[in-house]
Amino acid sequence: MAQSDTVDRILDAAEELFAERGFSETSLRMITSKAKVNLAAVNYHFGSKNALIHAVFARFLTPFSSTLETAFNNLEERCDGQPPTLNQTLWALTESAVRMPQRNEKGISIFMRLLGLAYTQSQGHLRKFLEQEYSQPFSRFMRLLKESTPQLSAVDRYWRIQFMLGATAFTMSSSDALRDILQNKLGVETTVQEIAARLVPFLAAGMQAEDPLLMMPTFGKTSVA
């Protein structure tokens, strides 16, 4: 056949293995044997392992960033010139992620875990790739966040955004494990949608906390300006 499914089989296998083991810890031989294709197929179709990593991200990040764009458009339209509230901004992002068409039932957790890995694993080439390919929706989200939290100083906002990213990336990146633990400990089933529903108010409350430096106890030497 003209357009073989080898490419997709490789992407599926790579996506899953990367998500559960990380990039350096996943070899091309694991990927190709899981995908039931020849070892050389990766280099033939993608060129290199790094290019395969990029392709895995591009496959879900490209549709996601356009979904996100329309979500942000809708939000700004609904707000009619007014800045959106923090909750609205966060929900726009969350719903876009949760609503993404998924290839299988594990789709959303893999998606999240890969995003978390992208931040965490210090793969220079990946960060560069993501920055130059997807900087636009990212900046737009940042701008919306800024409008949603006019009471924060730039420095406060900066750090709190990092805290939000951390809570999100970490939780989602290990959501499978965390769900299993909860299932065993308390016998509770949890969906990714539910995790998101718990995460957003947590983040919103954190973003809107009182002035951070007021409630700090004095350290040995207080180095706060």
Next chain:
Amino acid sequence: MAQSDTVDRILDAAEELFAERGFSETSLRMITSKAKVNLAAVNYHFGSKNALIHAVFARFLTPFSSTLETAFNNLEERCDGQPPTLNQTLWALTESAVRMPQRNEKGISIFMRLLGLAYTQSQGHLRKFLEQEYSQPFSRFMRLLKESTPQLSAVDRYWRIQFMLGATAFTMSSSDALRDILQNKLGVETTVQEIAARLVPFLAAGMQAEDPLLMMPTFGKTSVA
């Protein structure tokens, strides 16, 4: 000399390289050449690379967990039978981390980044090692958190603790990079102490947010019980 400093030189180099590159991405040859010792020294003194990773963690986790123990003792003494507040519990942990005696100026960020990596990189042996060596202070912190947030259901508390861990581990694991960015963008200097001072109120506010499931918009199909 009877007790050579080779062991410490290896630990110093390994700690720094692990922190900035991750475990799989750091080879024994990088470590030994940075430490200026022979390649075989690692296997001679530690037995294996994994054992070296464990030793790196043990070197700062063991004193830290005893610092933590006294901090928790003090806290419970001060509270005199009453459960501590959430802010007190979080500060007890934070101050212990910040006050740890450090080998050098980079000590605290390396410490934090390694903790973040321990969570993030799915090194099975590491997780097992940490669980069986340091489960006690961890459980104690969890118990204090539980007493500090009696208003939360077990499930809510579970997820919010994960969110806290994520925000902390992620921020700390990339604190150097984040500080640099802030320095370049806004010309602001930041200490680790200051990051902690911003993080704690963020976490406390998130933990004490309103009932999460109330403010969720309806998804396509609402899967929340």
Next chain:
DNA sequence: GTCTGTTTCAAACATACGTTTGATAGTTGA
């Protein structure tokens, strides 16, 4: 000084990795 145990060192080992090769099969368009 010699013996004993410990530590260092250069070299090699076996294995795993990403990548390349060259032959073979399959498909397409004239």
Next chain:
DNA sequence: TCAACTATCAAACGTATGTTTGAAACAGAC
């Protein structure tokens, strides 16, 4: 039917990894 192109495959390549070896250097005790 034949040529041109594309895709697959087994095999090999070069390199890097963690680990082991056996000899050399060093230490302290007698």
